[in-house]
Amino acid sequence: MNVNQSIPPVPPFGQPQPVYPGYHQSSYSGQSGSTAPAIPYGAYNGPVPGYQQTLPQGISRAPPSSGAPPASTAQAACGQVAYGQFGQGDVQNGPSSTVQMQRLPGSQPFGSPLAPVGSQPAVLQPYGPPPTSAQVTAQLAGMQISGAVAPAPPSSGLGYGPPTSLASASGSFPNSGLYGSYPQGQASPVSQAQGHPRIQTPQRSAPSQASSFTPPASGGPRLPSMTGPLLPGQGFGGPSVSQPNHVSSPPPQALPPGTQITGPLGPPPPMHSPQQPGYQPQQNGSFGSTRGPQPNYGSPYPAAPTFGSQPGPPQPLPPKRLDPDAIPSPIQVIEDDRNNRGTEPFVTGVRGQVPPLVTTNFLVKDQGNASPRYIRCTSYNIPCTSDMAKQAQVPLAAVIKPLARLPPDEASPYVVDHGESGPLRCNRCKAYMCPFMQFIEGGRRFQCCFCSCINDVPPQYFQHLDHTGKRVDAYDRPELSLGSYEFLATVDYCKNNKFPSPPAFIFMIDVSYNAIRTGLVRLLCEELKSLLDFLPREGGAEESAIRVGFVTYNKVLHFYNVKSSLAQPQMMVVSDVADMFVPLLDGFLVNVNESRAVITSLLDQIPEMFADTRETETVFVPVIQAGMEALKAAECAGKLFLFHTSLPIAEAPGKLKNRDDRKLINTDKEKTLFQPQTGAYQTLAKECVAQGCCIDLFLFPNQYVDVATLSVVPQLTGGSVYKYACFQVENDQERFLSDLRRDVQKVVGFDAVMRVRTSTGIRAVDFFGAFYMSNTTDVELAGLDGDKTVTVEFKHDDRLNEESGALLQCALLYTSCAGQRRLRIHNLALNCCTQLADLYRNCETDTLINYMAKFAYRGVLNSPVKAVRDTLITQCAQILACYRKNCASPSSAGQLILPECMKLLPVYLNCVLKSDVLQPGAEVTTDDRAYVRQLVTSMDVAETNVFFYPRLLPLTKSPIESTTEPPAVRASEERLSNGDMYLLENGLNLFLWVGASVQQGVVQSLFSVSSFSQITSGLSVLPVLDNPLSKKVRGLIDSLRAQRSRYMKLIVVKQEDKLEMLFKHFLVEDKSLSGGASYVDFLCHMHKEIRQLLS
């Protein structure tokens, strides 16, 4: 989010402020969120009985269906039929009439003031039918999985590239390294393990490559669109940079729209040979047996794996090395956009405008289309026909963040109240009134812009038209002049035709041995005492409407009665976890202020009560079941905050076994690592969605906990997962508490349904994100916060029209934190084209990558990872080949020509391809991969951008007094200077890399030690020192953290230190240890693929 605007707030709605006092300009506050209080907007004289909104269809929450369950393909895949015994009954709302009353909770002899008391009988709901994974499997129909799948490499790791030697290396990483790797007791440093070579710093002056080419003149011709950073690639340890292999071409004259890269793009050996079971071990370079000339396309890195299948005799001397400075630079593109588009506000009045990049700070003025903070598209000009779209292969998708937080100088959507009649909609397609609806017949009727249906204007909404056919009140009504606004929903939009109660938060705390031992329980209970004062509030409300409840558990559950009238909290134990029920209603969910004394007492006692516990086993499914039943009994939506430490192996529904098996990597069975172990979790998630029960899961694992399975319920309920491996209070409390505070305070919409409507010709066909779908159109979200996005893909179902363009309307029905039912509407108009060049001129690569990453990350559930990677490569090649064939001027096949808007597609796609999910390094655990996979699923475009291509900021280059962020450099080792320090961040990780030759004064100023050697490697906190450099760096770190939705723990990495391996993982332009190609190599490969498609 670009929140650092200095431009003064501009009401997006112009003058009418005084005229329509009902419009509320809410001030932005991180605490109170972005939704404005619903001040009725009395624009017309109340509802007229003549116009009664019929029961809305589509967006309204339909009564839960008890119809036939969707097909459950994932069940078979998981080999689990564990819940066949459950009934097929209606699992939905309200207490079931089939009450079973035979169980009483057991009591627990804790010597605490919490007297166990008896409990009420259980209300047992039968489990529903197994859930579907149809939307998951359906996806793959669209994936072109080509060719034969390569046979699995031997489990020894041969054939899977070099990193096998690293398997034991993670012990040398600090806790919570990448995602919190587990230290392995027996670990040895990455070097020398099992005789494997130590990773060398690049030796850039490989003579065998340099010899046959003429170094470019320093002022050699460069393409204007390809100007990389002008920094010479400063190396450390090596000779000063010469770029012996740079062969550049004369500047092209004839091809303005594209980026040409000419030169040594000779045909490289195949990247993925069907005969090859993966990458060969590294054979060349500074270690290994073959030290001959680089057999490939002249990778600058000695560690280059051979992509081909010839470990034998060296291939003919490779052609020239492609100069990294001559290929498109992400840094340059980002800088150019900042310079060109960061100064003017982005005004949304014009159809089909491509917004500034997500990395540019800009102000948005809503003049009829939704802000790019809410919706970004892969292209803002879409082909008129499906044939054209198929030819180009450019995915048509929108990344939607319906409740996005806005910077302080942009106003939250206005809330419109149409009274009892509810929001005005098209009678046929149910689209909501929006600026694109066409009023006709003097204003008495309107034609729907989505389906062309002619609708009567209800009398109370009538208004005259001006001479241009526009309603004279158009600019006084948000729904007629703005891209985004909210409607107050009527009771028709509420579950069971009843306005909702305010939501509740339930804190469910694992009190097993591990949770107690690490200090987690004590830390958490202490924090909650103050954090409960910051529950989300709406507008100017004095206190939050949200009620809270508390549960602790190990292999049994403990409920707490914290009614305000009690002197002490009371505990109730439920040990029958097979049939979970809630033993108390009254006193379980309470108002924080009313019950403060009892809650404080409880939070004081919990760590003491379980201090001596020996219980190591936990349950999981029954815990969520209990929370969900509690919300059901209270007839409200809400969120469960689950703090969990271990694989749930206690006897209970959802019991798991350790099925982690690294040998499956790179085999056809790798997908099972990403699939849930049992269908019980999906079944439970479906029940939670029906109740509007969202789960945020905080994991504190010491070993494998099966994140793939445990994250199913958070994922399907719109929740979040946080993971703190090997949690230790002293090391991790800052990160955990920051995440927790933000998570608890953030504004959430509950019990939400999202529908995306489109104008005739295209329709939404696929959805990616954290949600559940029981039909093909409604995205159901038990909870949705301001960080979550839903990516929607569109396909043609008819011909589009250049003149009328294409329209999207996203409608989100949700319950606000205060319990108000609302509809948030976002509208966006796009252009349509009959020329492919127009498509390629209006694409947004960052959004494309967001879509492609989500598509691929879902693909690994069902397909071999290699097939998923190949699909991405093929699609990228097709996109670029289509451009080359249809849009670029004829030129020699030796030239790679990229569309200007997509010139970063290869580098970014390569980052996706070699990400931990698609090509894991040996230090990446199965849980890490599952964790990242589900994180990316909900990321917005800015998050995927920095996640896949991290930011690398030099610290001492810019003037010390400069308060702006230093310009980034490319994420490659050759951009590092050993006399400098760099911050690297990707939204999850934050490193401070210190070069070995950093000046002593700098070391002293920042670390308060006298030399480089005295800096503690792995340090996570910089000393607070009173000097400009220390203040600047710490300020920059704070600023980076503030921009991200999760706290990034700092890791100080010294050059040449063993921890540097961890850091280098993020230098994504370089070849990765897991075999991922360097940017240069990948670009060559992409060029070859394109040439093949064109020939």
Ligand SMILES: [Zn+2]
């Ligand atoms: Zn319509």
